[in-house]
Amino acid sequence: MTAERVLRVNPIACAGRGLCAEVAPELITLDDWGFPVIAKGPVPPGQAAEARAAVRICPLLALRLAARRTAG
Amino acid sequence: MITASEHASRIRGAPPIAGPGGLPRLLPGSFAGRPLGLAGHLARHGELPAAEGQDARACATGWLAEIERAGLTGRGGAAFPTARKLAAVAAAAGRPVVVVNGTEGEPASAKDKVLMATEPHLVIDGAVLAACITGATEVIIVAGPAVTGIVEEAIAERRALRRDPVPVRVVPAADRFVAGEASAVVNWLANGRPVPTPVPPRLAQHGLHGRPTLVQNAETLAHVALIVRHGAAWFRTAGTPAEPGSMLVTVIGAVRAPGVREVGIGTPVSTVLDAAGGPAQRLRALLIGGYFGTWVPWPEAADLPFSAAGLAPLRAVPAAGLVAALPAAACGLAETARVARYLADESAGQCGPCVFGLDAIATELGRVAAGRPASLALLRRWLSQVDGRGACRHPDGAVRFIRSGLELFGPELDLHARGWCSGTTDDPVLPVPRRLTR
Ligand SMILES: Cc1cc2nc3c(=O)[nH]c(=O)nc-3n(C[C@H](O)[C@H](O)[C@H](O)COP(=O)(O)O)c2cc1C
Ligand code: SF4
Ligand code: SF4
Numbered sequence: 001m002t003a004e005r006v007l008r009v010n011p012i013a014c015a016g017r018g019l020c021a022e023v024a025p026e027l028i029t030l031d032d033w034g035f036p037v038i039a040k041g042p043v044p045p046g047q048a049a050e051a052r053a054a055v056r057i058c059p060l061l062a063l064r065l066a067a068r069r070t071a072g
Numbered sequence: 073m074i075t076a077s078e079h080a081s082r083i084r085g086a087p088p089i090a091g092p093g094g095l096p097r098l099l100p101g102s103f104a105g106r107p108l109g110l111a112g113h114l115a116r117h118g119e120l121p122a123a124e125g126q127d128a129r130a131c132a133t134g135w136l137a138e139i140e141r142a143g144l145t146g147r148g149g150a151a152f153p154t155a156r157k158l159a160a161v162a163a164a165a166g167r168p169v170v171v172v173n174g175t176e177g178e179p180a181s182a183k184d185k186v187l188m189a190t191e192p193h194l195v196i197d198g199a200v201l202a203a204c205i206t207g208a209t210e211v212i213i214v215a216g217p218a219v220t221g222i223v224e225e226a227i228a229e230r231r232a233l234r235r236d237p238v239p240v241r242v243v244p245a246a247d248r249f250v251a252g253e254a255s256a257v258v259n260w261l262a263n264g265r266p267v268p269t270p271v272p273p274r275l276a277q278h279g280l281h282g283r284p285t286l287v288q289n290a291e292t293l294a295h296v297a298l299i300v301r302h303g304a305a306w307f308r309t310a311g312t313p314a315e316p317g318s319m320l321v322t323v324i325g326a327v328r329a330p331g332v333r334e335v336g337i338g339t340p341v342s343t344v345l346d347a348a349g350g351p352a353q354r355l356r357a358l359l360i361g362g363y364f365g366t367w368v369p370w371p372e373a374a375d376l377p378f379s380a381a382g383l384a385p386l387r388a389v390p391a392a393g394l395v396a397a398l399p400a401a402a403c404g405l406a407e408t409a410r411v412a413r414y415l416a417d418e419s420a421g422q423c424g425p426c427v428f429g430l431d432a433i434a435t436e437l438g439r440v441a442a443g444r445p446a447s448l449a450l451l452r453r454w455l456s457q458v459d460g461r462g463a464c465r466h467p468d469g470a471v472r473f474i475r476s477g478l479e480l481f482g483p484e485l486d487l488h489a490r491g492w493c494s495g496t497t498d499d500p501v502l503p504v505p506r507r508l509t510r
Contacts, residue, residue: 010270011423012463031457032432035424 004042013062096334131204141304148289164284175252183320192226198293249418267420323348325397361391364469403495408477409441429458
């Protein structure tokens with residue numbers, strides 16, 4: 001078992017504008033209304049720092065890194 | 073245009089038709105014009121087995137296993153295995169609560185209202201059994217405002233006889249499309265706000281006032297009451313091995329006797345229509361599964377089994393059992409656009425992609441249907457941007473419905489772009505509450 005991390009947005013808390021997409025452009029893009037679209041799948045090891053920065057910069061605490069356990 | 077409650081009361085009068093396999097099971101065999109009282113209910117279904125054995129252990133082991141063997145799945149739309157949900161709540165720490173979801177926010181659907189208006193005791197029996205299985209100390213029934221009085225009377229009848237080991241009460245449902253989503257039901261009960269809340273936490277662990285909460289559709293619980301009485305083998309005499317049992321369907325549109333019927337899962341789609349008197353006119357298509365459902369072509373769908381497996385070739389699922397027959401005279405694109413606008417307006421207004429995305433999609437689709445300049449490319453781009461991006465599955469359901477309309481009525485797109493339409497009537501087929509029609 002390895003614990004992988006996935007970036008999740010709480011769409012109810014998120015107000016758009018995309019500060020997060022500026023600090024983590026490879027993980028987060030914006031839709032046509034300025035709301036974050038998170039890249040599918042677990043956060044690649046090389047982008048873990050970016051993911052943490054996005055979580056930290058969100059003024060509404062709408063982002064979190066969640067553990068996703070996968071077999072193997 | 074009719075309101076949801078007018079719609080419900082209109083189709084309440086239609087008698088269910090007894091079919092093969094001892095159907096109907098849930099609905100009374102003949103329509104008496106008023107709800108079945110406790111005496112009538114017990115005369116028809118018999119008493120629950122070993123009422124004295126209603127201790128948590130007997131419930132949790134025996135009856136839960138029976139429900140699992142029966143293969144019962146949720147009748148509220150998602151078809152999730154009921155035994156797994158019961159087990160999750162039973163295993164959670166705390167004092168659980170059972171919430172009966174009779175909200176039925178979908179304006180075209182009437183099956184839960186009709187069930188509670190005719191057989192309220194069957195639903196209550198099932199809820200009290202679920203309380204026993206999960207160790208819940210309370211049952212709360214959330215019922216459409218049109219039927220809360222009936223449920224209230226049934227509860228009073230039982231209370232006078234001290235029938236139920238846990239307190240049972242009824243609360244009128246909020247009259248909104250998303251109000252029936254499980255977390256919205258709990259939020260409505262806790263805070264008077266009928267809108268979904270974020271997941272996690274899961275309701276089974278942390279629901280109403282932090283308690284483990286079972287939110288189960290009213291019809292699902294009625295099946296529970298019959299499985300505990302008659303057993304899994306009996307339950308499986310209707311339906312298919314993979315999708316056992318019967319289900320309630322609401323058949324509306326261009327059929328001779330629209331209304332709520334009960335069918336074995338896997339019954340041919342044409343037989344489902346025949347249970348509602350058969351087509352009243354030449355048909356163009358069917359909407360299967362409700363406003364999150366799928367448009368399917370007619371007569372191509374006629375011979376398919378009404379089950380998830382049977383409808384898979386057309387990418388449809390029975391969901392909560394709505395079947396709407398679209399006459400050849402009506403325009404499928406106009407119907408899709410009208411319901412899309414309704415669904416956009418019914419967004420709970422919390423999640424950006426749902427609020428802005430569905431509104432943009434509904435507006436663009438409205439232009440398409442009206443033959444005004446519009447961009448199909450933009451429409452498709454927005455549909456994929458909105459899919460899966462809300463706290464609840466409202467946007468996903470709306471996207472599924474709109475995509476299936478664009479696909480099935482695709483040939484109509486060209487006609488509309490040139491200012492034509494193959495429909496010959498503007499009479500709406502799919503009901504949308506009056507207050508929200510634009
Ligand atoms: C927008 C939305 C609306 C819903 N409305 C209802 C409803 O009116 N009644 C219902 O039973 N389930 C409704 N559901 C499904 C519930 O969330 C939940 O899955 C169901 O009540 C569980 O019961 P079941 O397992 O017995 O089907 C809705 C779901 C969504 C996403
Ligand atoms: S920073 Fe936070 S609130 Fe802003 S778009 Fe990103 S997730 Fe949403
Ligand atoms: S996705 Fe839409 S309907 Fe669901 S909670 Fe968010 S705003 Fe409300």
